[in-house]
Every structure is written in C-alpha cells, then in structure tokens.
Amino acid sequence: MSDGIFMGGGGDDYGDAQELLLQYANRHGLIAGATGTGKTVTLQILAEGFSAIGVPVFLSDVKGDLSGLAKSGSADFKLHDPFMERAATIGLDLQYSAFPVTFWDLFGEQGHPIRTTVAEMGPLLLSNLMGLSGAQEGVLNVAFRVADEDGLPLLDLEDLQALLVWVGQNAKDLSLRYGNVATSSVGAIQRQLLVLENQGGAGMFGEPALDLNDIIATEKDAPHTGQGRINILASDKLMASPKLYATFLLWLLSELFEELPEVGNPDKPKLVFFFDEAHLLFDDAPKALIDKVEQVARLIRSKGVGVYFITQNPSDVPEDVLGQLGNRVQHALRAFTANDQKALKLAAATYRPNLKFDTAQAIREVGTGEAVTSMLIDKGVPGIVERTFIRPPSSQLGPITNAERATLMAASPMAGKYDARLDRESAAEMLAKRAGAAAQAAEKVEVEEKQLDAEKREHRQGRRYTGRDVERSTSRRSTRSDDSWGGAIATVVAKELKGTTGRRIVRGILGGLFRGR
Template sequence: MSESIFIGGGGDSYGAPQTLLLDKANRHGLIAGATGTGKTVTLQIMAEGFSAAGVPVFLSDVKGDLSGLAVSGSADFKLHEPFMSRAETIGLDLQYDSFPVTFWDLFGEKGHPIRATVAEMGPLLLSRLMDLTDVQEGVLNVAFRVADEDGLPLLDLKDLQALLVWVGQNAKELSLRYGNVASSSIGAIQRQLLVLENQGGTALFGEPALDLSDMMRTKDGRGEINILAADQLMGSPRLYATFLLWLLSELFEELPEVGNPDKPKLVFFFDEAHLLFDGAPKALVDKVEQVARLIRSKGVGVYFVTQNPGDIPEDVLGQLGNRVQHALRAFTAKDRKELKTAAETYRDNPGFDTAEAIQEVGTGEAVTSFLDRKGIPQVVERTLIRPPSSQLGPIDGPTRKAIMAASDMAGKYDQTMDRESAFEMLRKRAEAAAKAAEDAEAEEERLEEKEREFKAARRYDGGSGSGGSTGSRKSSGDGFGGALASVVVKELKGTTGRRLVRGILGSLFKGR
C-alpha cells in the first residue's frame, strides 16, 4: 500500500481512516468552506503530513496563524484535552512535534526577502497585475520584444520605466515594425507602474531573484515548509495573486518531467484562491488551467483554498481530485444554488445527503473525498479532522526572528543587487548622445570662429575692373560657404539632434 497522510476519521463513529495517498497527491486538491469552519487547521495538518513524508511545501500565511508549524504543540495548550479526545475518537496516537520552516516575505519584514525580475514575470502577468487593456498589453509586449532584441535586461521597475520612455520616444519607428505604439498607452502603463510602486511592488522586482531549489529542500528527511507572510501582502490582492501565479508558472517552466512519482516533489497551497480568478481575463484563466493540468507530471501538487468551490472555474475545478469541504451556509437563493453545485461535485454516499452534510458539519469537521489507488474519487464521507501536532496559532516575534537567523537562507537574499541593466544601458546611450551633441556644438562654434577670422582677414581693394571681378568672385564663394555653414549650424545646433538628447535626459533620467 502506498504511503499516505492521515486526514481524519470518517463514517458513523469517525473510526474509518480518511487518508490522502502520496502517489495521488500530485493530482491536486481543494480545501473549501466558510470563514471560521477550520480550513486553516486542515491546511496545517496537510502541511505537517507532507513534511513528515519528506515532501517540501509552499503555503501563504494570510492571517499569521500558520507560523505555529515551526513550534511543537503542548499539553499546556487550552485545547489539549479536546484534541486528545478527538484523537482517541478517530484512532490517532497524537504526538506533538515541530516541523522545519522557512519564512519568506516580499517586504523582507517577517521573512527572508523574495524577488523576481521583471523579465521573469513577463508581459502577460504584468498586464494582469496592472489591469491593463488589450491595447496597453500589446504595447507592453512590444517593449519586452525590444528589450529582448536589443539585449536590455529588465530586472526591476526602473528598468521597465526607462524602457517605456525610450519606446515612447521612438514610437514612430517602432510602429512601422510592430504596429501602433500610442503615447497615451505608454502614459497609462507608466501611471499603473506608479500605482504598483505605491503598493509595494518595488520590493518584488529585482535581484537576487528567487532560486526555486531553495523552495524544494529537505532537512533530516523532512520536507521544508516554506511560509510566505501574506497578511500585509493581502492589502494588494492583485499583487498577491499574481506573485503566486508567477511562482507556479516558474515551477511549471523549470522543473523536469517525472511522470507519476511515489510522492510529490513539492506541494503548493494557494490560499484565498478566488483572488486569482476574480476579473481575470480568459487568457489568464486558460493559462492557469494549462498549468494545473500539466504541472502534476512535474511532480507538483496544487491545492486551492477558498470559501466556495464555485470560486474556481469549472475547467480548473475538474483537475482537483482530493477534496476537503468544510461547512457552507445557505442563507440566500444564491447560497443554496452554490451549495447544491458543491454537493454535486462529490461522489454520492448512500448513507447521507451530501448537501445536508455540508451544511451540518461543525468546526473541525468536513466532508471529504480522496482518490483511491486507481485514481478514482472515493465516495464522500463525513470526517472529523485530526488535530495538529504543531502549535495551533501564531508564534511570537522573537521566536520568528530566531528561526530566521538560524535558517539556511539567512543572508542569501537580504541585500539587493543592482547590476547593469536596461536603465543603466539606456542612460549610457543618452550620455553618449549628449557627448556627441556637445562635440557637434563645439565643432560648430569652431567653424563659426574660423569663418569670422576669414572675413576679418579679407582685403578689399576698393577698385574696379579685374580686382573688382576677383572681389566679386570671393564674395560669391563666401556666400556659398556661408550657406553651407548655415546648414551645418541649423542641423547641429538648432534642431532635432539636441532636442532628442534633452528629451532622453529630461524624461528618462531627471531626478535619478
């Protein structure tokens, strides 16, 4: 029999073990239920089970409660007696324990900093992050293409901002090659980048970028539990959802195919999953469906955590084979419809009505269905969820800091790098153009000075005849030379060249 994770006890007396088979854990899953019904504890005990089996885990801590995974539970805890009673009911020998944890934080406050480059994020996810229109997304795609073709690395937000200015200044030429590049679209993207900066997006982009192998470590045979501090991040829900989708996409792109492993290489919990799909364009939903369908062959299991299964598009929901459904309340007609839909996604149990069970289960209970050895969903069961072995609730600040200081990741991502990239390269181009303009102006002044000296040195004989003819020819030649000099002066001093340089320096690098 395959190794499995004990989730709880099912059946009439809760004595029938409900387990999640490790070799089916990469078939993805769902944890759903109304607020306060026990989703966080279910996520916690699943993370414990995967870690104990040597499977690394990534999860986001929206409320701060999951940091307790790093600390052992205790008999001093107020729920110790209820926990031991529940463990006895479901046939579990509860042993308190802690688990290896690494804390991460986009803002670098409650965990090690975690970053991506603008180039890695790509135009599709950035467009979603900034809520761009199709036209604006097209312009952003042009900017990324130009960066690729011109060898301009896009690492942080200032790189992208500088590139967009350059694209705007060369819009006429670029439009002939890539289609219309409107200055209004450039301006709209720049405004959205400013909003992203104000939301803390600057902290996300830059180097050193996250090395995915740091998310997939084991320690003494246990999988590392990577916890993203998301309480502050949830203030920018689009940034939160886009970051997690980027991380999932990177795993999909970089990990090799492994077929059907005995256990996953990584399990990814996507909490508040409805944020990923709220208002998402079809192209993005299609991408999520593609990733969900194919990433399991890379050995990655994805578990969506949300209030209602209806928050997940049907094509994605159909990929989720392992399910834990906590209580749903049906107060309105819409609620009743969603309850019915949720119940219909389970394989019926003749012993009870699934819809009624979903309404009746209490805190710490759920209806569950996991894949069997053949990969077929088992009949739904009313299940009493096992208590966690680690601490229920958050740890204090000093404990978190001590864990961070002792982590293998301590110091690796703390200091940002700012190597030469698009911003610096475009600045060098601008400086070179400015130097060329200065040299041209100096040459123009030299020519003017020579012309003045030439005029001062001319002799006028005041006579007529051959001398007058000679003087007339000199005057004619001088007129031609003066006209030529005027053309040079006009080209180098008064027109496009110097105004273009001022445009680059003024718009792109002012205040830098």
C-alpha cells in the first residue's frame, strides 16, 4: 500500500510531485477556489485515492456531478486525450476504474433515506437550524430537559410539537422550576417548526436513524474488495435550504466525534469527511456554534477522522478553524475588487513561501485544473507551496444516468434497511395517552359529582326539614332548658313507634304540645 495519495505534479515551470501523506490525512484540509476552477475534480480524485487504500469517505454532491465516481472513466470521453496528455506531463499511468458508492438523500429521492432523531440533533443545532432567539433557545432546552426527566423519546417533529404544546399548557409550573417559560416563545418555536416542515425537514427526523457503522465500512465483495465505501449525499435539492444542509452535516460530524473511540495517530484515517460549500456553516452562525465546530475540528482527528472544507475563499472559514487545516489545495482566486485583493493576500500569507514564485500572483494566475498546493510533510510540518497540475480522475467525470443510479441503489448493501419508516411509541403518543387518561379521570369525577348531587337532592326532597333529620334536630333542641321535656318525649316516642303511622302520630302529638306552649 502506498503511504500517500498522488495529487499531481508539474512540468518545467511547475514544482515537484505532490502527495497527501496518509499518516497526516486526518489533520484536515482545505480545497478553495473560485467557481469553475476545478474544486470538484480535486474532491473527486481525493475520494478515489482514499477509497483505493481502504478509507471510507462521506461527501455531499452539491451540483450532481460526483455520482460519476460509481462508473469507470472511458476512452470515449471527450476529455480523454487532454487527460492522457496531463497524465504524461505529471508522470501518471492513468487507469480508468469505478469505485464503490452508496447514495443517500434526506428526501429519499436520489438515494437511501438518511435520518436522525430530534433527541440526537439536540437543542443547540435545532436552535441554529430554526434561527431561534436566546429566549426561545432557552425554552427549547427546557423542553428537552422535560423529555429526559419524564422518559419521553423525541424521535420526529411530531414528538417535539406535541411536547411544546404540553410545555405551553404547563408554562406556569415549569417557570417556577426552570425560569421563565413564555407561551409566546413556545408559539414562535412552533411556527419555525412549521417552516422547517415545509422545507422538507420532517423527512430528516425519525427512525430508523443512521447507523454510523454503515458509512464507516469497506467493501467485502468483488470487484471492490477492501476499498473504502464512498458515501454520496445528494445535495442539489437540499441546497435550496442551506441551513438544513449545513446543520445536518454538522450533526453528522458531531455524532462521529461523540461515538468513535480514540485511536491516537493512525497510519491512515478511519474516515474522511468532505464539507462542501463550507461557508454555509459559518454564515450568521452564533458564537456557540462556531466554538463547537472549532472544538470538533480540533479533537476529532484523534478519532481518526479527517475533515476537508471546500469553499470559494479561505476567508469563508473562521481563523481558529482555518489554522487547523494543514493540507491545502488552492485553486484560482479572482481579485476584481479591493476586498478581493485583500482576501488574496491573506490567502497567500498562510502558505510557506517558495522563493521560485510569488504565491499571491500564482493563486491569481493558475488555470482550471491547476492549483497552488501545500501538504503536510515529515513531523506534520507544512510543505513549501508549489504550483501543481492536478491529476485527472479515474472514474467518470460528470453524473451517471438516473437508470444507472437506480440499478446501483437496488444492489446496494443498504437497500431496504432505511427505506421503510418506523413509527414506534414516542413522546407524541405517550403524551396523547396521558391526556386521554386525564380526560377520562376528569369525566369520571364529573359523573360522580353529578350522581352525588342527585342523591342529595332526592334526600332533601323527601324530608320536611331540609338539611336536618328528626333525631339530630330534637337533640339540639333538647339542650335548651325550656324544651327539655318535649325533647325527651320526642326521643322516647320516636324509638317506640315504628312505621309511617307511628311517625305521623308523633308529629301530631308533639305539634299540638309545642303549639300550646
């Protein structure tokens, strides 16, 4: 096995051959350049190189071009001759070949459905996804805490919506325990969830959730035995919801960070993760989120994961994150404005200078398929910047057909595993059951109260002295000195005479006596 991935080389005016050393491939990287300068091809050849030496890859296909990784290049391709000329120039024996590919799609249209649960996404990423204010994010954190304490699984958006209804109904009690829980904030979150649902975000949440082992895998069957699987997320439609795109990729990166064990300094990465259109992750992102990205980038390399950001300008990436990207491929930058010129100078200043040429000028002048490169060398030191012809890909340049995609998906090891959505009992169903039980209990109490009221009314209607019986009323009257004789007689006679007739006699006698007195 080679100890590096051949990136390209040069002719008379270009530098030495450039290799990405596998032992430093998990120290992250950057692919930058203006639109149309060759970033996608660079991403493609890196994915090929990692797959060939048994390293799985996860990347997003923003323009729909990268599906060609699944199909071998061909001599019939219109760029075959230029490719062969380029290969001869840089000393490459170009062999066409296909690579093992698994297609994924949040919408389940161009790939296998890929999902997570609301609980796994967490309140921080969800708040950023929905653009919540600080107060609204606080209420969302309260909802997650309630779910944890009450054992309410949050699997999909329906679960979160149901939980927020319950939080709003119990806002007063929750405020005493967790601080102010404003029903207006609950309503604002519900509206943002509706927007997210309208953007297609509901399909991202639910079960079966993605098993990370399914993307960290090598092929066991011919003709790709031992090669790393290339996982391609269809993102052309997803890009219409940039927040959803960026948040999902950041969630996946965070899951890898949290779930994978420490491996120290491996001979080669365990997985390489390409984050295309990286500026979408950082645009208007709160500081807490940027801090999380920086933390993940700093620590995930010890898990054997290399992260490569692809963007138009290095300035799109925060400086603290940019400083951790050791392997760099800089395609052409155009300097049309004063800000462009400033960005160009800043990009050039991050490279170890080469006395043979001016780095800023080289970045401005390199053509399509060419780049200014710097790879980590011995002891992880950045190599001297070089002008480089990027090698041609071995797989097809450009997309495959829909029929070819469907055939590959049907033969995929993931076929059938994620296609059918599961709907097990979770927060929405559990809260509905609790509400139903509470309603039944309330109805039972109401019925009992009505029955009790009816018995009381019936009891009172059958007595002359409402609210008093004879014995108790006469015993009270017997405490008065002037009525003691009449009270004693009433007691004795009432005990001796039984039945309706007896009671009438007693009432007649006593009535006459007391009226006489």
